[in-house]
Amino acid sequence: MAKLELKNVSYSYSPGTPFEKKALQNVSLTVEAGSITGIIGHTGSGKSTLVRLMNGLISPSSGTVLLDGVDINADKKSLASVMCRVGLVMQYPEYQLFDETVEKDISYGPKNMKLSDDEIALRVREAAAFTGIPEDMLSRSPFDLSGGQKRRVAIAGILAMRPEVIVLDEPAAGLDPMGRKEILGGLVNYRDRTGCAIVIVSHNMEDMANYCDKIIVLKESREAFEGTPKEVFARRAELEENGLDVPDTVKLADELRARGVPVSGDVCTPDALASELAVLLGYKK
Amino acid sequence: MLKDITLGQYYPTESAVHRADPRTKLLLATVYIVALFVAKNIWGFLFAAAALLLCVRLSRIPLRTILCGLKAVMFILVFTALINIFLTKGEHLLFSWRFINIYREGIYTAIFMAFRIIMLIMGTGLFLTYTTTPIMLTNGLEYVLSPLKVFGVQVHEFAMMMSTALRFIPSLMEDTDRIMDAQKARGASFSSGGLIAKAKALIPILIPLFVCAFKRADDLSVAMECRCYRGGKGRTKMTVMRFSAADWLWTVLAVLFVVAIVFLNRIPAGFTL
Numbered sequence: 001m002a003k004l005e006l007k008n009v010s011y012s013y014s015p016g017t018p019f020e021k022k023a024l025q026n027v028s029l030t031v032e033a034g035s036i037t038g039i040i041g042h043t044g045s046g047k048s049t050l051v052r053l054m055n056g057l058i059s060p061s062s063g064t065v066l067l068d069g070v071d072i073n074a075d076k077k078s079l080a081s082v083m084c085r086v087g088l089v090m091q092y093p094e095y096q097l098f099d100e101t102v103e104k105d106i107s108y109g110p111k112n113m114k115l116s117d118d119e120i121a122l123r124v125r126e127a128a129a130f131t132g133i134p135e136d137m138l139s140r141s142p143f144d145l146s147g148g149q150k151r152r153v154a155i156a157g158i159l160a161m162r163p164e165v166i167v168l169d170e171p172a173a174g175l176d177p178m179g180r181k182e183i184l185g186g187l188v189n190y191r192d193r194t195g196c197a198i199v200i201v202s203h204n205m206e207d208m209a210n211y212c213d214k215i216i217v218l219k220e221s222r223e224a225f226e227g228t229p230k231e232v233f234a235r236r237a238e239l240e241e242n243g244l245d246v247p248d249t250v251k252l253a254d255e256l257r258a259r260g261v262p263v264s265g266d267v268c269t270p271d272a273l274a275s276e277l278a279v280l281l282g283y284k285k
Numbered sequence: 286m287l288k289d290i291t292l293g294q295y296y297p298t299e300s301a302v303h304r305a306d307p308r309t310k311l312l313l314a315t316v317y318i319v320a321l322f323v324a325k326n327i328w329g330f331l332f333a334a335a336a337l338l339l340c341v342r343l344s345r346i347p348l349r350t351i352l353c354g355l356k357a358v359m360f361i362l363v364f365t366a367l368i369n370i371f372l373t374k375g376e377h378l379l380f381s382w383r384f385i386n387i388y389r390e391g392i393y394t395a396i397f398m399a400f401r402i403i404m405l406i407m408g409t410g411l412f413l414t415y416t417t418t419p420i421m422l423t424n425g426l427e428y429v430l431s432p433l434k435v436f437g438v439q440v441h442e443f444a445m446m447m448s449t450a451l452r453f454i455p456s457l458m459e460d461t462d463r464i465m466d467a468q469k470a471r472g473a474s475f476s477s478g479g480l481i482a483k484a485k486a487l488i489p490i491l492i493p494l495f496v497c498a499f500k501r502a503d504d505l506s507v508a509m510e511c512r513c514y515r516g517g518k519g520r521t522k523m524t525v526m527r528f529s530a531a532d533w534l535w536t537v538l539a540v541l542f543v544v545a546i547v548f549l550n551r552i553p554a555g556f557t558l
Contacts, residue, residue: 057466080472088470095460096467098492108489112472143496157471 001069002030003197004054004086004165009063011049023049025221026063031165036191036198038208038229041218042243047201048091050218051167054199055086067165084113087163091170093154094147102128102145102153103138109161120160127160130186148179155183159190166190167199172207180204184211209233209247209268217242230266249273295418301531302344302416307425309532314412316539320546321401321408326554329546330400336542337408344416354410355403362399369395393556414451423448424526427517441517453501460497464490 011024024046031037041047052058053065059073066072072082087109090096099105103124110120128138131152137145142153155171166187172180184207191198202208208215208229215232217224219242226232233239233246236254240246249270253263261280267273278284302310317333324330341348355362375390413422427444434440465475468489475486550557 052466055470057469080474083470084472090463090467090470093467095493095497096464096471096489098489108468108473109471112474161472 002066003033003068004031004199005029005066005069006050006053007064007066009053009060009065011046011053011058012061015061022221024053024060027218027221027223028063029216029223029226031197031199032213033164033197034191034195035213036188036200036211038212038215039199039201039218040203040205040208040215040244041224042220045218045242046221047218048169051088051090051169051199051201054165054167055088056082057088084109084161085163086165086167087158087161089155089158089166089168089171091173093157094150096154096157097142097150100141101139102133102142105142105153106138106156106160109157113161123160123162124156127156130159130190131156132182132186148175151175151179152183155187162194163196165197165199167201169201170203171200172202172204180207203245205233205245205247206249209249217244229268233268234266296346296350296415298345300343300345300416302340302411304531305416305535306526306528306532307417307421308428308526308528309535310412310417311422311425311429313535313539314409316543317408317412318405320543321405323543323550324546325550325557326552327556328549328552328554330397330404332545332549333404334400337404337411340411341407344411346411346415351407351410351415355406358402358406362402365402366395366399369398390556394558397556397558419448419451421524421526422451424522424524428526439517441520445517449505453498456501457494457498461490461494464493464497467493 006027006029009024009027010022013019013021013023027046027050029037039047039050049058053060056065056072056079059065064071064073067082067086072079072086097105099108106124106127107120110123115123124138125135128135133149133152133156137149142150145153151171155168158166168187171187172183175183187198187200188211190196200208200212212229214226215229216226217232217239224238224242225235233250236246236250247268249272250268253265253267253273256263257265261277263273263276263280267276275284305313317337320329320333324333338348341351370387370391371385373388373391373394374386375388377389378386379389379392380387417425423444426447427440430438430440430443469475473486473489475483475490478486
């Protein structure tokens, strides 16, 4: 059974008024435990609406959202616990920091879950370790940190709740290459350790190719297609039609192929392309 | 939830009210406020209400949109009504218990006052925020207040501050929604618990909101300076205001409106304020 499943979900903003806007139409998707699912789509294709549906911040106009097979919107009282089980890291989450110290801010979520002080302290340290926050930073004010550090604190605040599904809306946008590598690497670590499911919305196709097991492409509030990164990025023309891009590696492979180098059509990571070239050039059998 | 509050938002459409010069609309709003305080009896109030509804119809803004703006002042409405009911002294005692005395005049005053506030908000909203873009409103204000320059008042700066404040209301609403969602996703609850718990639950919203507001203000001021904004001296306008024939018509109608209200005050009515 899928960890998180959306069945024929639609959502409209301001329904029944002249301002009605259909943000999602009949979208179905599944997220498996232990997997990393990527969502890509043009601006306004419904990505942010989709992630809000996943943790119950909004409930679909039609269709159902199932967590472990249970409709999360069936019982409004259980929504608070759903939000703890499906951790949502919103776009630019550094703007949600508020407390005096980094430690207190990270423990806001666990405190809302009414955990014991010992448990909270343990979880804060654990989450800080995953996101690469050094021990001495815990006692500092979150407002004194740099943008990238604030982002880590915000993500740690969600990890400390030990969610079973982590949904991240552009977790690495606006970070330097080092920062994005560390944050995404930390998330992969967390997944490996806990077996949770991760959903990432991003415009960075390199990251998507490197980290995702499955990619879902949204187009004008509907699902266009989905597949493994290899399958998705092999459909370059369709992606570019939707205003999306492919990783540079795919472009490089295409250029090589245009010049007669027989690289296969579904490489999308530098690692895979390098291996193929090494074989083709005769350095490796 | 917060999106329902529409106080101070421009409603884009084409209408006679939208087309009118901002100075005319400032005049109309002022005249309407004055008229509401001049009106003393039911006839004056009915006439003012009819005129307002006519203008709403003319503006092509759904009445519902404007009524939604009243939600924000609901508390003030109820509060004034209660004060009037309990504190107005009169001749016809309706109810008395210990120190509480309720008079018929009190009830009437409460009703009249409530309608006065409702029409005041609707009228100013209709002429100013719903049908005039913040920029035009600022231009109008600047023009109307420009005589104050003689006394050293920085009229342009004041008008700019006004329009920036208006411009930021929707942005801050959006920020609030976003921050509330983010904290909800961290298990926050804003509706459960006692008064103190509820007040405490607001801290995680208010602090990020202030941070956002300061950041926005800072960004805006830098952006303005980057485009060489140096205050009002020698600044020209992109849209030049023109007082047209329609504006003169509005002005004449406004004067007639006040005259009519004064006359309606003389008609005998059951209760006068």
